[in-house]
Every structure is written in structure tokens, then in C-alpha cells.
Amino acid sequence: MSHNTFGKNLRFTSFGESHGSTIGCVLDGFPPGMPITPEEIKHELRRRATGRSKHTSQRREQDDVQIVSGVFEGVTTGHPIALIIENTDAKSKDYSNIATQIRPGHGDYSYWKKYGIRDYRGGGRSSARETTMRVAAGALAKKWLKKQHGIEITAWLSQIGDIQLQAGDLSKIDDSPFFTGEINRVPELEEFMHKLRKSGDSVGAAISAKAVNVPAGWGEPVYGKLDAELALAMMSINATKGVDIGAGFDSVAQSGSVHRDEIIDGEFQSNHAGGILAGISTGQDITLKVAFKPTSSLRLPAQSINEAGEPVTVVTKGRHDPCVGIRAAPIVEAMMALVLMDHGLRHHAQINSNQHTFE
Numbered sequence: 576m577s578h579n580t581f582g583k584n585l586r587f588t589s590f591g592e593s594h595g596s597t598i599g600c601v602l603d604g605f606p607p608g609m610p611i612t613p614e615e616i617k618h619e620l621r622r623r624a625t626g627r628s629k630h631t632s633q634r635r636e637q638d639d640v641q642i643v644s645g646v647f648e649g650v651t652t653g654h655p656i657a658l659i660i661e662n663t664d665a666k667s668k669d670y671s672n673i674a675t676q677i678r679p680g681h682g683d684y685s686y687w688k689k690y691g692i693r694d695y696r697g698g699g700r701s702s703a704r705e706t707t708m709r710v711a712a713g714a715l716a717k718k719w720l721k722k723q724h725g726i727e728i729t730a731w732l733s734q735i736g737d738i739q740l741q742a743g744d745l746s747k748i749d750d751s752p753f754f755t756g757e758i759n760r761v762p763e764l765e766e767f768m769h770k771l772r773k774s775g776d777s778v779g780a781a782i783s784a785k786a787v788n789v790p791a792g793w794g795e796p797v798y799g800k801l802d803a804e805l806a807l808a809m810m811s812i813n814a815t816k817g818v819d820i821g822a823g824f825d826s827v828a829q830s831g832s833v834h835r836d837e838i839i840d841g842e843f844q845s846n847h848a849g850g851i852l853a854g855i856s857t858g859q860d861i862t863l864k865v866a867f868k869p870t871s872s873l874r875l876p877a878q879s880i881n882e883a884g885e886p887v888t889v890v891t892k893g894r895h896d897p898c899v900g901i902r903a904a905p906i907v908e909a910m911m912a913l914v915l916m917d918h919g920l921r922h923h924a925q926i927n928s929n930q931h932t933f934e
Contacts, residue, residue: 581808583799584920587712587913591662592694593702594670599659600708602715604920605645607653609719616640616658619714620707622749623905637663640711651715658711662704670696675882676889680871687882703813703899706906713909716916724919728911730784730904731756733864738767742783754782754904771897777870779816780900782907784863786915789850791858792926793918800854801861801918808910809865814899817866821849861915865907867900 580588584604591598620638638660645656674695677683682701686693693699720726729745732754743756753764771778794801806818819825826834826847836859837844843859850861872895879889896902 581811582913582917584924585716585913585917587709589705589708591705591708592696592699593662593704594694594696594699595662597659597661598704598708599657600712602645602656602658602712605651605653605656605715606719606920607651609651609715609722610649611642611646611651611715611718612649613640613642615718616642616711616714619710619717619905619909620660623707623710623902637661638707656712656715658708660707660711670892673889673891676887677879677881678871678889678891679877679879680868701813703896706812706909709812709913710905710909713905713912716912717908720912720916720919724790725788726786726915727788728784728786728908728915730754730782730907730911732780732901732904733783734781735764735898735900736767736771736778736780738764748904753901768897775874777873777895777897779869780867780898780903782865782867782900782903784865784904784907784911786850786861786911789856789858789861789915790919790922791856793915793922794851794853794855795918795921795925796854799921800851801856801914802849802851802854804918805861805863805911805914808914809863809907812865812867812903812906812910814867814870814903815865816868819849819864820851821862822847823849823864861911863911865903867903870896870899 579590580586586603587600589600617638617640620640624638641659643657643659645652645654677687682698683693683695686699686701717728729748731742731745731748733740735753740755740757740760743758745756747756747758748754751758751761753761755761755764802820806820809815809818822829822834829847834847836846836848843857846859846862848857849863850857850859872891874890874892876888876890879887881887
């Protein structure tokens, strides 16, 4: 069974490859009556796009999203919403020299072993290009969450390589090519990236995120826990290698008396749980952090094999991110929004307005 779909009441399916003619998605279960325009979706796509600065891949896609179903006269109808985007700046010839080579650190080996065939052009289905449609669908989910519940989601760069960053002024993250609220540290990051590009190497990054105004009670124990499904959504993003919810791995070094979030006069005194207890939202901010690995497509030679099993030296040409995590913030926001909206719809379907009572 293929798994290109996630969600229950709100179901998202994506299709397409990095160098195919078109990428797209279907968002099924979206409620009727919400106004939406292609420009609102494109606003989010521009935040994620490559080529915004010299610090990302210089592939420049127009990302002109087309709404082909599920919206009539600018309003959602309740029917499946289909979105498509044409790939206009793919340069497949950049990959011709590695058509039969297995790039170390990529999905080449595992895709080849699973399917017996692989799309070597930019990684095919395993490319970060696939996340474009997550951001497109996430634009709708973010708007619905804000209109229906006042929920707002923000993600920011909290670490790049060994450089730790504070949240800073989160209203400024879109003013920075690094999605950081610490605007005064942009020159430091610029210098770091300049040296990194010159070296031909890459580094990983961490993206932190929070959702505010999430109602208490969302989540479905025991196999549909809100934190579990958020973690699954984040782990599905290309290059993700770890997810923290709340204090996450830092909780290992905490004592129980510190980690437990005490309640005094009806107010939580801390939020080490990340706004989720026993898989159900508490009404506090939902917080998480996602770790992204270093980019594996490098001009630095690496040892590997070809499809005949022979040893080869791989040098990857083309346009690649020296740190893919730099532009992951909009993707994390989108996935968080899609999961939260799905759980909001599921909660309403199970509990509805007469919660806990029968007449």
C-alpha cells in the first residue's frame, strides 16, 4: 500500500516529482464557505520558495498555483480541493552524470531497493520540491484555524550548525532570509553561510514552532494522540531526523518536580509538556522543534556504488541548498496546521457542542 495521503477528517494527498511536469495535491474534507484565492496560497509559497536569497538553491519556480476544483466563485464548496503547480525551472541534465550512481545520504539507495527503479532527477518523489504542495494546502488550513478558533502558528530557525538562536521578535521572521526573529544576528549568519558555500559543505538546522490559542481537548488517545500525529507529520518532511514536543529530549535531565507543569489558581506555571498531556491539548501553546540533517548533494567527492554494485566516486552538480533547514519554517507551519485542523474537525465530530451531556 502506498502512503501518499494523511489525515482522517481532513485528508491530504500529494503527487508529482521534482522534475516532472506538474506537482499537485488534493485536500478532501475541507468545510464549505471559506473564501480563498490563489494569491493567498501563493503568499505562503513565496515564503518557502528557493531562490529568495543566495543562501538557498537557485532553482527559481514561479509556483503559480491553480485551484482546479473545490472552490466556486472564490469560496470553498466542501468538495475535494485540487491544487496544481507546473514545474518550470527543472534542469534534469544536471543529473545525467549520476543517472546510475547512488548518492550517499539520499533516498537513492532505499528507493532503488524498494521499487527496483528510481527517478534520479533531483531525487524524484523524495525531493524537497514535494513539500511545495504541503505549504499550498497548509495555507488553507492556517486560514481556517485562525478564522474558526483564533489559532496562529509560527515557526522560526532556532539553530543552524552549532549556532543557537533565540526566538527574538517573531513578527520579524519574514524580514530575514533565515526566518529568525534575531534580526541583529543576520550579518553573523550571512558570514557563516558565505564560508559554508565556499567550503562546498553543508550543515543541518533546527526549526522551532508554536501554535497559540489551540482549545483544550483536541487529540485522540491512545493511537491518535495529538503529539504523536504532529511528530509523524514532522518526520514525514524530507530531511527530518528528530522531533521534540515541549521540553523533548531536555526532559531527560529534568527532575519530575521541575518537569511537571504545576497549576496554581487555574493557571499552568510552566509548559514543559508542550501544550499536550496524554495526547490531548491542554489549552497552552503547543510547542515543538524539528531537526533537519545536512544536505547530502555536495560538490565534494564521496564514495558510493552504482546500480551494478561497482565502486564509484560521486560528485553532485546542480542547484542545492547548503542548509535545507533555512526554508523549512513554512513547511513546519503547514504540517502543524494540517494536523491541527484535522484534529479540530475530528474533535467536533466526536464531541460537538453538547460535549459530555445527553438530553
